Every structure is written in structure tokens, then in C-alpha cells.
Amino acid sequence: MSLKKPLKKIAILGSTGSVGRQALEVIDGNPNLFAIEMLSAQNNASLLIRQALYYKPALVVIANELHEAQVKEALKGTKTKVLSGVQALEEAAGMPGADMVLSALVGISGLRPTLNAIKSGKHIALANKETLVVAGQLITKLAREREVNLLPVDSEHSAIYQCLMGEEDNPIEKIYLTASGGPFRGMTREQMQYVTREQALNHPNWNMGNKISIDSASMMNKGLEVIEARWLFDVPASRIDVIIHPQSVVHSIVQFEDGSMKAQMGLPDMKLPIQFALAWPGRIKSDFQRFSFTDYPSLSFEQVDMEAFPCLQLAYTALNMGGNMPCIMNAANEVVVQAFLSGKARFLDIPDIIGRCMTDIPHLDEPGLEQIIRTDQETRELAIDLLKTIKPVNR
16 A cells, blocks of 8 residues: 655745746646645735635745735735745745745845755755856855755756756766747847837747846846856856757757767746656656647757847856856846836847946955845946936837
8 A cells, every 4th residue: 555645845936927827837737746835926915815815825925025914914814824025035935844945036036045945955946047147156065065956947957957867977068058049039239229128028939027038038048047057067168058949949958978969858838847846856747738840840050149149148258257247247137127128228238238337346256145245236236327327218
């Protein structure tokens, strides 16, 4: 007689965002495997309330304290505890109860909560790539010390992780991160001079949140992934290449020292890498749509136009310089992307302001956590000042 396995308890940091919502869909499809222990949101109190009433977690955290009263009132009479504030979110990530933490927060806001979750010994399903970008050395060192697995949720790093299963003793010669090319593939820098917010958000293959969609359009998302891959797989920048693959079927490729290559393939669907991370170390059955070779008689690959998409080159520069430079790049990007989304900057202002911040903010070779946080703040202040110097955007 087999004993029923206990449910794996999941904490989702950023449950109202795109990745968080898709993770809940995966969990809905596997109620005999997963249970929700904790949910969090920054501002979307109404959706967080609906999620809490449905999933009945032990804890919810609304990071913006202005929404605390609304959430507490809505969940009054339930068994769900409500906390509010950034510090509460950081502490909740390390609280006992959850077996795995899905970090789906946007930007550097995910850094401290993810660190606390690792310190508590919880395995991490990591969708917040900025955490590794700004503090990859700190994060991976702590994960090794606490014997915590960092399971990448984005499709490219999930693909690499899967390609490396069973290959632990075989040196990596090259990692190829594939990129769709985004909505502006094939365009020159001059042609992108006046592209709009709506055009940049219109990704051809993936359904993502606003920030990551703009990063994809500028190719900064791929730059962040290069830095993330360096830390996840302990491979130097010289062995990480980016190649355009418009169909988004080959999610990434690993080449070994004998010249053989392994690729992970599938339809572009974020729920697949999410499910793989949540179900680790095994795989579980899904009803996701299956790939058909006859629907894709041709798979194509192209080189990246670094002149048209300078954000990718900025990321390689930041990675090679190391220290706090990736943090500078990331902070500047977050500020100017938000400015672009709100109509206060042009698309081409994104790489220009990032480059100026990388030149003007002092470089530190081996920053600690507090120095990283300080660098992030200084860079944001500079980027905001630089935005004031650009030409007004015609609306």
C-alpha cells in the first residue's frame, strides 16, 4: 500500500503578475500535488484578495501599505493572516511553512526577499532575473552554502538546466541563448527612432508583463539573461552567445567540448518552465498544447544586430566589468523603461541613458549587499536627472 505524498507548499512572491498568475494556473491543474502557502502583491489589492479567498493561503502580503486596510477588511473572518510593507514581504519570504518560493517580483525588489528565502533553506523557483543580475555572486554563494537549488523559470535558462541534466561532469564549451528578436527584429536604429509604447509591447510570440516586454523589444532582456546564465551555470561571458530564433521553438542550446549540442524545444508557453520548476526534481503530466514539426517546416537562426540593439552589448560590458556595474545597468534600465512606458522617454533613450549611467556612477570591484543597494539608489537618482535633460516626447 503506497502512502499519499504530502502536497508541496508554494509561496508566490508576485502572485498578481504575469508569471504569478500562470503559476497559479499550473497549480490549479495539479491540486493533488501543490498547495498555496503564501501570496504577495505590490499594488493589485483587488486581485490579491480574490486569489486569497480562492486559495486560502496561510499568509498574504501587500507590499504597498496604502492597501493594507482594504486587504484586511476583505479577508476578515478567514484564516489568512495579512501583512503589509516591504519589510514584511522580506521577512515572509523566509518564514517556515513553504517548501518552495517562486520569486516572480519585478526588478531589484526581489533581491532581499529571495535572499531571505535562501537563508531559510527554501528551494527557489526564480523568475526574478534581476536578483541574479545585480547580486549573482552573493546569491549563488549563499545558495551553495545553504544547499538550496535555484531553479530558473524563464524559458531559456530552464532549457539550459534541462540540457545539463545528467551532464554534470561534462564541461560546457558554449551556451546559446535564443531570442525571438522581439517586435523590432530586422529594423535599424534609425527606424526605431519613433516607435511607440504600443508597438514595443506587441511581442510576436510571448505573453508577458509590460516591463519584460519592453526589455525584450530592446534586447535588454537577453542581456539580463546572459548575466543570469553566467551565475546559474558558472560559465564566463566568452562562452555565452545570443542568437536570434524568430519561431521561439528552440529555447536554448548547450554545446559540449566534444562539439555535440543539446537543445530543449517546445511551443512558446511560460507555463512549461514554471511547471518544470515547481515539480522539480521530477516531471508531471500536462495538457499543454504539443509541438508539431509539420506546423514548423522551417526553423531559422540569425545573428544579433548589436548596432541596432546596443542594450545587449551594454549587458556584456557590464558582465565583463563585474562588481556593481550590472547593478548600475539594471537600475538605469528600470528607470528609463518606466519613463518610456509612461510617455516620458523615447525608445532609443533607453540604451543612451543606461550607457551614461554606466560611465558616470563609480565602479566597485567587490561590492557587498549594502553597497549594491546604495549603487542601485544612486543610479536611479542619476537616471531620473538625465531624463530631465532629454527632448520632450511628442504625445
